[in-house]
Amino acid sequence: MKMEMSYDVVVIGAGPGGSVAAKYAARSGCSTLLIEKRQEIGTPVRCGEGIAKRWLDDVGIEPSSKWIANEVDGARIISPNGTVLEVDESKAGNECGYVIHRDIFDMSLAQQAAAAGAEIMVKTSATGLIRDDGIIAGVRARSMGKELVIRSSVVIAADGFESQVGRWAGINTNLKPKDVDSCYEYTLAGVDIDSRYTDFFIGSIAPGGYIWMFPKGEDIANVGIGVQMSKIRGAGEAKMYLDKFISRHPEFSKGKPIMEIAGGVSISPPLDRTTVPGLMLVGDAARMIDPVTGGGIYNACVAGRIAGEVAGQAVEQGDSSQQMMDRYERRWREKMEDHLYRNYMMKEKIASLDDATFDKLVYAMTQVDMDRMTTLEILRAIKKKYPEVVKEFEEFM
Numbered sequence: 116m117k118m119e120m121s122y123d124v125v126v127i128g129a130g131p132g133g134s135v136a137a138k139y140a141a142r143s144g145c146s147t148l149l150i151e152k153r154q155e156i157g158t159p160v161r162c163g164e165g166i167a168k169r170w171l172d173d174v175g176i177e178p179s180s181k182w183i184a185n186e187v188d189g190a191r192i193i194s195p196n197g198t199v200l201e202v203d204e205s206k207a208g209n210e211c212g213y214v215i216h217r218d219i220f221d222m223s224l225a226q227q228a229a230a231a232g233a234e235i236m237v238k239t240s241a242t243g244l245i246r247d248d249g250i251i252a253g254v255r256a257r258s259m260g261k262e263l264v265i266r267s268s269v270v271i272a273a274d275g276f277e278s279q280v281g282r283w284a285g286i287n288t289n290l291k292p293k294d295v296d297s298c299y300e301y302t303l304a305g306v307d308i309d310s311r312y313t314d315f316f317i318g319s320i321a322p323g324g325y326i327w328m329f330p331k332g333e334d335i336a337n338v339g340i341g342v343q344m345s346k347i348r349g350a351g352e353a354k355m356y357l358d359k360f361i362s363r364h365p366e367f368s369k370g371k372p373i374m375e376i377a378g379g380v381s382i383s384p385p386l387d388r389t390t391v392p393g394l395m396l397v398g399d400a401a402r403m404i405d406p407v408t409g410g411g412i413y414n415a416c417v418a419g420r421i422a423g424e425v426a427g428q429a430v431e432q433g434d435s436s437q438q439m440m441d442r443y444e445r446r447w448r449e450k451m452e453d454h455l456y457r458n459y460m461m462k463e464k465i466a467s468l469d470d471a472t473f474d475k476l477v478y479a480m481t482q483v484d485m486d487r488m489t490t491l492e493i494l495r496a497i498k499k500k501y502p503e504v505v506k507e508f509e510e511f512m
């Protein structure tokens with residue numbers, strides 16, 4: 116049995132990108148439906164749960180004790196020989212500030228979408244797209260055994276790393292193995308940590324990636340790894356690298372795993388195209404993850420806001436053309452494309468460094484003053500004092 120429905124905007128996927136998109140679409144007066152294939156938004160968690168503070172305001176998110184597990188003072192980067200660079204939170208990049216309960220965070224963003232007027236359906240999977248004269252005009256979905264035909268003026272696809280919607284729309288979302296990180300993470304209870312810092316361990320312990328320790332409390336932390344797929348034989352190897360690392364660190368190995376997760380993140384350049392008439396791709400589905408850090412919550416939320424606002428304009432003007440969708444394309448690219456490209460090239464370079472060079476770089480960073488710890492600022496600062504250490508990175512400065 117088929118059920119016909121009709122909305123101005125349908126959003127696929129209730130991760131951060133989708134919920135923020137649904138909130139802003141609903142706020143601009145559109146009848147909005149947010150569909151999520153899982154039975155519970157935010158669960159199971161597949162995330163290190165580290166976010167920065169300063170962008171939350173941009174997407175209308177108020178910090179809340181409901182989802183903040185721990186507020187950190189800064190980040191530490193630890194080189195292969197144990198040299199530690201300490202960075203104050205106010206200078207750090209996008210993965211430092213709060214360690215969150217991601218399940219509650221995602222749920223609260225969905226609540227905000229609902230409060231703005233969006234309808235939400237869980238246990239509802241998009242299975243295809245509807246087209247009218249070449250323009251995307253809705254979504255086919257399945258919900259508890261029922262086939263749904265949901266007509267809409269605009270579709271926003273925020274269906275995550277494993278996105279299919281982009282492909283259905285004819286957008287090439289393929290990733291090369293070198294542009295994917297295979298991740299594994301434990302939440303360890305009973306660890307002996309300094310919960311004021313997030314820690315990043317770099318070098319051959321995590322080929323092409325890094326190991327993170329994000330403290331969720333005094334004695335509980337997410338300890339995880341991201342390893343470049345092209346540098347390992349299979350996804351299981353990420354866990355092997357992590358287990359080896361943990362076994363050599365008594366402060367972590369005394370902890371007991373209360374959660375174990377595996378997942379992939381794209382560390383690619385952003386897609387050449389994230390829209391077709393009537394459809395916008397948001398967040399991980401559009402490959403908006405930062406290729407150096409693997410963090411993607413911020414970019415997903417920012418793009419979600421822009422997509423929701425553009426959807427509002429499209430509906431108001433009765434125009435879902437490519438020209439209208441280009442407004443989204445332009446706005447998100449202005450906001451983050453340069454940074455994503457620079458960090459992509461940087462990731463390529465970093466993946467080729469040996470442990471001795473990491474040691475030199477981290478040591479050099481401890482010797483210079485920086486206002487902000489962006490990759491660009493780091494390189495510029497090191498260059499002033501140790502030009503020979505960053506010779507290989509000249510092209511990024």
Ligand SMILES: Cc1cc2nc3c(=O)[nH]c(=O)nc-3n(C[C@H](O)[C@H](O)[C@H](O)COP(=O)(O)OP(=O)(O)OC[C@H]3O[C@@H](n4cnc5c(N)ncnc54)[C@H](O)[C@@H]3O)c2cc1C
Pocket residue numbers: 127128129130131132133150151152153157161162163164165166210239240241242273274275276278298299300339376377378379380397398399400404409410411412413415
């Ligand atoms: C191990 C790991 C650690 C990470 N750590 C961090 C971190 O510390 N900080 C950070 O910023 N980022 C981190 N990330 C990345 C971050 O999780 C993502 O960038 C972020 O979730 C992107 O949000 P999104 O809304 O684009 O996609 P998602 O959060 O993946 O949401 C997509 C949603 O779409 C739903 N969906 C998929 N297909 C369909 C369908 N056909 N129909 C209906 N619903 C569908 C999914 O169920 C899901 O709920 C990590 C990722 C991994 C794997």
